[in-house]
Amino acid sequence: MAARDSRTPLYGIAVAAQLVDLPEATLRLFESKGLLTPARSDGGTRRYSDDDIDRLRRAARLRDDGLNIVGIARVLDLEDENAGLREALDEE
Secondary structure, three states, X not given: XXXXXXXXXXEOHHHHHHHHOXXXXXXXXXXXXXXXXXXXXXXXXXXXXXXXXXXXXXXXXXXXXXXXHHHXXXXXHHHHHHHXXXXXXXXX
């Protein structure tokens, strides 16, 4: 069986909220502030991927550490940039 792509949108907002132990309203807030952009079904329903779930968990940890939304966004972007640079180095 082929490995599932972590970018595949699978989870509705209720399931995603349960997976990350956050209220649905927090997921909507994070989206409205640009921390993530879940895919949308043809009917407009949010669909979260495993990558989105990971990002939500990271954002929640940063919020628990006392960072505000702007700080969370900056840290997540830097972490993602760092991961991309590491992957590029590993490929060389």
